[in-house]
Amino acid sequence: xxxxxxxxFKIIRDDERCIRCEVCVRQxxxxxxxxxxxxxxxxxxxxxxxxxQRCAVMCPTNALTIKPHDxxxxxxxxxxxxxxxxxxxxxxxxxxxxxxxxxxKPYRIYWDHLVLNASQVTNPSIDPLREPMELRTxxxxxxxxxxxxxxxxxxxxxxxxxxxxxxIFSALSYGAISYQAWKALLEAADEGGTLCNTGEGGWPHExxxxxxxxxxxxxxxxxxxxxxxxxxxxxxxxxxxxGAKPGIGGHLPGEKVSxxxxxxxxxxxGTDAISPAPQHDIYSIEDLSMLIYALKEAxxxxxxxxxxxSAVHNAPAIASGMVRAGADIIALxxxxxxxxxxxxxxxxxxxxxxxLALAAVDQRLRNEGIRNQASILVAGGFRNSGDxxxxxxxxxxxxxxxxxxxxxxxxxxxxxxxxxICNWGICTQDPYLSKRLNPEIAxxxxxxxxxxWSLEIKEMLGGMGINALESLRxxxxxxxxxxxDQWELDVLGVRGAGD
Amino acid sequence: MGRITLINTSRPENxxxxxxxxxxxxxxxxDRLFYxxxxxxxxxxxxxxxxxxxxxxxxxxxxxxxxNLRQNVKIEIYGTPGNDLGAFMDGPTIEVFGNAxxxxxxxxxxxxxxxxxxxxxxxxxxxxxxxxxxxDDVGYRVGIHMKEYQGKKPTLVIGGTAQxxxxxxxxxGTLIVFGLYMSEEQRHRxxxxxxxxxxxxxxxxxxxxxxxxxxxxxKVEMKDDDWALMExxxxxxxxHFGYNHKQILNRDFVKLVPLSLRPYGKLYAY
Numbered sequence: 001x002x003x004x005x006x007x008x009f010k011i012i013r014d015d016e017r018c019i020r021c022e023v024c025v026r027q028x029x030x031x032x033x034x035x036x037x038x039x040x041x042x043x044x045x046x047x048x049x050x051x052x053q054r055c056a057v058m059c060p061t062n063a064l065t066i067k068p069h070d071x072x073x074x075x076x077x078x079x080x081x082x083x084x085x086x087x088x089x090x091x092x093x094x095x096x097x098x099x100x101x102x103x104x105k106p107y108r109i110y111w112d113h114l115v116l117n118a119s120q121v122t123n124p125s126i127d128p129l130r131e132p133m134e135l136r137t138x139x140x141x142x143x144x145x146x147x148x149x150x151x152x153x154x155x156x157x158x159x160x161x162x163x164x165x166x167x168i169f170s171a172l173s174y175g176a177i178s179y180q181a182w183k184a185l186l187e188a189a190d191e192g193g194t195l196c197n198t199g200e201g202g203w204p205h206e207x208x209x210x211x212x213x214x215x216x217x218x219x220x221x222x223x224x225x226x227x228x229x230x231x232x233x234x235x236x237x238x239x240x241x242x243g244a245k246p247g248i249g250g251h252l253p254g255e256k257v258s259x260x261x262x263x264x265x266x267x268x269x270g271t272d273a274i275s276p277a278p279q280h281d282i283y284s285i286e287d288l289s290m291l292i293y294a295l296k297e298a299x300x301x302x303x304x305x306x307x308x309x310s311a312v313h314n315a316p317a318i319a320s321g322m323v324r325a326g327a328d329i330i331a332l333x334x335x336x337x338x339x340x341x342x343x344x345x346x347x348x349x350x351x352x353x354x355x356l357a358l359a360a361v362d363q364r365l366r367n368e369g370i371r372n373q374a375s376i377l378v379a380g381g382f383r384n385s386g387d388x389x390x391x392x393x394x395x396x397x398x399x400x401x402x403x404x405x406x407x408x409x410x411x412x413x414x415x416x417x418x419x420x421i422c423n424w425g426i427c428t429q430d431p432y433l434s435k436r437l438n439p440e441i442a443x444x445x446x447x448x449x450x451x452x453w454s455l456e457i458k459e460m461l462g463g464m465g466i467n468a469l470e471s472l473r474x475x476x477x478x479x480x481x482x483x484x485d486q487w488e489l490d491v492l493g494v495r496g497a498g499d
Numbered sequence: 500m501g502r503i504t505l506i507n508t509s510r511p512e513n514x515x516x517x518x519x520x521x522x523x524x525x526x527x528x529x530d531r532l533f534y535x536x537x538x539x540x541x542x543x544x545x546x547x548x549x550x551x552x553x554x555x556x557x558x559x560x561x562x563x564x565x566x567n568l569r570q571n572v573k574i575e576i577y578g579t580p581g582n583d584l585g586a587f588m589d590g591p592t593i594e595v596f597g598n599a600x601x602x603x604x605x606x607x608x609x610x611x612x613x614x615x616x617x618x619x620x621x622x623x624x625x626x627x628x629x630x631x632x633x634x635d636d637v638g639y640r641v642g643i644h645m646k647e648y649q650g651k652k653p654t655l656v657i658g659g660t661a662q663x664x665x666x667x668x669x670x671x672g673t674l675i676v677f678g679l680y681m682s683e684e685q686r687h688r689x690x691x692x693x694x695x696x697x698x699x700x701x702x703x704x705x706x707x708x709x710x711x712x713x714x715x716x717x718k719v720e721m722k723d724d725d726w727a728l729m730e731x732x733x734x735x736x737x738x739h740f741g742y743n744h745k746q747i748l749n750r751d752f753v754k755l756v757p758l759s760l761r762p763y764g765k766l767y768a769y
Contacts, residue, residue, distance in 0.1 A: 005722045056568055089768050090768055091769040092768075093769075094764070094768075095766060095767045095768030095769075096768060097767075098558050098764055098766050098767045098768065098769065173765060180630060203685070205691065220644075221625075221644065222606050222625035222644065222646075225568060225587075225606055226587065226606075226608045226623075227569060227587050227589050227608065230587070251763050251766075253761070253764065254760055254761045254764070262648065263648070266627055266646065266649060266651065267646050267647075267670055267698070268647070268648065268670075268671065268760075269699060271670065271698055271761070272697055272760065272761045272762065272763060272764070274644075274670070274695060274697060274762075274763070276643075276644065276667075276669055276695070280621060280624065280640050280644070280664075280667070280668075281601075281621045281624050290562070290582050290583060290601075290602065292561055293563065294562075294566060294587070294605065296565050296600075297535075297538055297563040297566040297567055298567045298586070298587045299567075300567070301535075303532050333742075343767075346649055359650065387610045394581045416652040418767075418769075419769060434656075440723040
């Protein structure tokens with residue numbers, strides 16, 4: 001069948017600059033570039049180009065420019081190029097359109113409509129270079145009461161996990177991402193004093209000794225979940241949902257289940273790793289409670305249990321149920337959360353922005369007097385330390401970053417994670433591609449990111465006259481909104497700027 | 500103001516009066532004991548005395564018995580254990596003289612569970628090793644997502660019959676349904692058997708119609724090694740529950756296997 005699809009990207013090669021080194025040919029896992037020795041010419045098959053910019057970055061003479069193709073159909077406000085392209089793809093295959101990464105549609109990004117406060121005259125701002133500034137955060141259920149006895153304060157303190165900065169690496173499974181990328185995240189979390197989340201693909205045994213700054217995920221596929229796995233981690237997380245694909249499961253295609261992935265997930269090589277949509281032992285809040293306490297029993301009540309859901313319409317009521325079911329941490333993943341593979345129609349149309357979900361959940365738990373019983377982790381498209389600081393002010397205890405961590409390692413958001421080909425060596429199990437990612441360098445980039453963002457958060461805190469992150473948490477008076485409607489201000493619990 | 504003392508009351512106090520040593524075995528009275536206390540006490544007793552057999556009496560619905568146990572011990576349970584019996588369990592043998600509730604053997608790693616009665620929903624859910632024998636019937640979604648890796652392979656044997664979604668998303672292991680307490684004309688009740696199955700094998704003795712099966716699996720012929728396997732487990736079943744194993748092998752079996760290791764490979768447009 002003749003394809004009606006036009007190329008998405010245009011490849012412009014400056015022939016005067018090109019030295020025929022063929023780096024582009026070797027670097028492209030999609031086989032876009034080819035060299036004709038007889039003619040001494042390089043050719044490009046633009047239909048295969050995904051716009052990841054690997055060849056452009058690696059070209060020693062900057063001879064390549066890759067940009068969105070400028071073909072145009074008759075202008076039409078209803079039918080965009082993307083609509084026509086997707087429709088044609090389905091007419092040609094009859095399948096569900098897959099995509100990777102997070103929602104790229106222009107839904108309102110509330111972070112860009114919120115501004116932070118700063119001290120002027122009436123209270124002094126604090127210079128973090130001169131005074132101590134505390135970002136340390138404790139995750140876990142906080143006690144309902146303290147008792148005074150014999151000049152001592154007695155507190156029955158449930159399990160807590162300390163992080164030095166409120167930035168945690170989000171769930172990225174080994175299998176979805178390469179061993180090198182997974183290892184880099186693990187080691188960066190360790191060095192950066194934070195946590196990384198295993199995702200649902202297990203935890204390679206050789207990477208366990210000495211590493212505890214890990215959130216071990218227990219998802220519907222239960223891949224690699226055993227007593228050793230659960231007890232090696234600091235926190236265990238039950239994954240109910242993911243922001244990029246609320247309400248549906250995942251299929252790691254058989255070709256990504258290599259020998260190492262199969263050992264870690266404890267499934268045969270080459271079979272699909274299927275995570276059903278629901279956890280089939282959880283059909284209610286009562287069932288959720290059953291698994292939460294099963295995990296507490298399995299870990300001697302020594303580890304906080306987190307429950308992660310996608311941000312959906314009834315998130316506040318669900319979150320309340322989760323806390324009452326025994327969750328020590330609630331993780332919310334918003335509309336713009338990333339994924340290795342999801343049906344595009346789900347990624348682009350299901351769920352709500354994390355800003356609104358966070359504000360609503362925090363408020364609901366406060367109203368019910370149970371906010372102390374669980375920490376709130378939020379995820380879903382955090383781009384910089386400003387977004388994170390605003391999230392803390394809206395009520396988050398800490399923030400999960402997934403896409404940002406991938407970008408730090410080299411990801412350019414080409415959204416082709418689901419193909420198993422990643423020219424940056426991140427989202428692939430092909431050893432030729434994955435060896436491109438040096439775990440040491442990737443770790444350094446991740447640690448740098450955490451350091452840079454943490455310094456910026458301290459600057460913003462100091463500007464507000466606050467010397468501990470704890471004092472900003474849920475302190476919405478430090479936020480003002482610009483360009484939002486009244487209903488949005490009501491949900492966010494934030495006043496308009498100037499008010 | 501003095502210093503802050505953190506006290507941990509999540510660990511209950513031991514009540515060793517509940518533990519009696521009788522004829523070289525340990526007898527444990529669980530009457531009106533909260534499950535958390537029961538399980539802490541059980542772990543302590545096992546750690547301290549390392550018995551070969553411990554019997555727990557007056558069990559009325561306490562959950563998670565055997566969860567987080569890794570040692571080789573036989574646990575006899577008299578009464579009705581609650582949900583998630585033997586969840587995540589790694590090694591022990593549990594024998595229940597009564598019925599088991601939901602989640603029996605949930606994500607179990609190794610060991611054995613023998614139930615002299617029926618078991619509830621999601622029995623053997625996501626198990627990756629060990630053996631479970633249920634004398635009578637089981638509930639819905641049993642054996643879902645069982646999996647195997649190399650030498651590790653779970654087996655679930657059901658003497659009676661099962662409800663819908665038996666072996667759904669099964670990725671490995673062996674699921675055997677003997678259907679012993681049904682007449683020859685009667686068919687098994689379960690619908691949607693093995694939906695999404697992509698590994699492992701289901702053997703069902705007795706009548707199963709084509710429309711009861713999920714789309715991802717098919718019937719294949721019983722070979723000699725299948726019959727040998729059935730004989731092995733019929734024998735074990737008969738040993739556990741006092742049955743004549745030859746009566747189990749007197750009727751035809753249906754062998755069900757996945758049609759593809761990649762049931763959903765063609766679902767997507769790349």
